[in-house]
Amino acid sequence: NAGVTQTPKFQVLKTGQSMTLQCAQDMNHEYMSWYRQDPGMGLRLIHYSVGAGITDQGEVPNGYNVSRSTTEDFPLRLLSAAPSQTSVYFCASAPGAEETQYFGPGTRLLVL
Amino acid sequence: RKEVEQDPGPFNVPEGATVAFNCTYSNSASQSFFWYRQDCRKEPKLLMSVYSSGNEDGRFTAQLNRASQYISLLIRDSKLSDSATYLCVVSNDYKLSFGAGTTVTVRA
Numbered sequence: 498n499a500g501v502t503q504t505p506k507f508q509v510l511k512t513g514q515s516m517t518l519q520c521a522q523d524m525n526h527e528y529m530s531w532y533r534q535d536p537g538m539g540l541r542l543i544h545y546s547v548g549a550g551i552t553d554q555g556e557v558p559n560g561y562n563v564s565r566s567t568t569e570d571f572p573l574r575l576l577s578a579a580p581s582q583t584s585v586y587f588c589a590s591a592p593g594a595e596e597t598q599y600f601g602p603g604t605r606l607l608v609l
Numbered sequence: 610r611k612e613v614e615q616d617p618g619p620f621n622v623p624e625g626a627t628v629a630f631n632c633t634y635s636n637s638a639s640q641s642f643f644w645y646r647q648d649c650r651k652e653p654k655l656l657m658s659v660y661s662s663g664n665e666d667g668r669f670t671a672q673l674n675r676a677s678q679y680i681s682l683l684i685r686d687s688k689l690s691d692s693a694t695y696l697c698v699v700s701n702d703y704k705l706s707f708g709a710g711t712t713v714t715v716r717a
Contacts, residue, residue: 539709594703595641600652
């Protein structure tokens with residue numbers, strides 16, 4: 498049981514490049530979410546999903562896309578990276594939004 | 610106004626001391642409340658859920674005051690291993706809002 502896995506652990510991008518942050522869970526959780534964490538700020542919700550085929554925007558969705566084609570996977574896509582997207586990104590999963598969230602180890606992204 | 614606000618600290622306490630801190634939230638319709646712990650540059654992990662009647666888990670006690678819209682966490686008999694950032698989390702309509710965290714450092 499691996500829990501929540503995220504790849505890559507670290508990434509450096511140039512402005513304008515695109516990339517996908519991968520997130521997978523093996524706990525059969527319906528609820529998955531993406532957050533970014535910046536210094537001095539709490540985790541901010543980017544997008545979330547309450548089940549396969551269903552996604553919705555969080556607090557800071559601009560510049561990010563998500564899809565949920567399977568229960569296990571919830572990738573986050575940056576279409577055209579900007580320096581303002583330099584951050585630590587955490588993926589989380591849970592049976593539901595009101596229940597214990599299990600976080601992945603995070604992806605540290607630097608956009609130059 | 611931020612949805613969840615916390616005193617950032619740091620709270621620097623000796624081993625064995627009691628430390629307490631609060632978090633306030635702005636949305637009176639918020640449904641669920643939690644404390645998470647985050648160690649430096651690591652992922653957050655659930656410390657405890659917070660129930661309306663208040664609840665205790667070992668040395669940790671959490672209280673919820675819906676009328677004043679705040680949540681508290683008290684740590685008794687602090688251990689070195691309690692040094693961490695404590696995140697207040699509030700849930701409403703499938704969305705979780707996190708406070709920026711309160712840093713606690715326990716010294717020997």
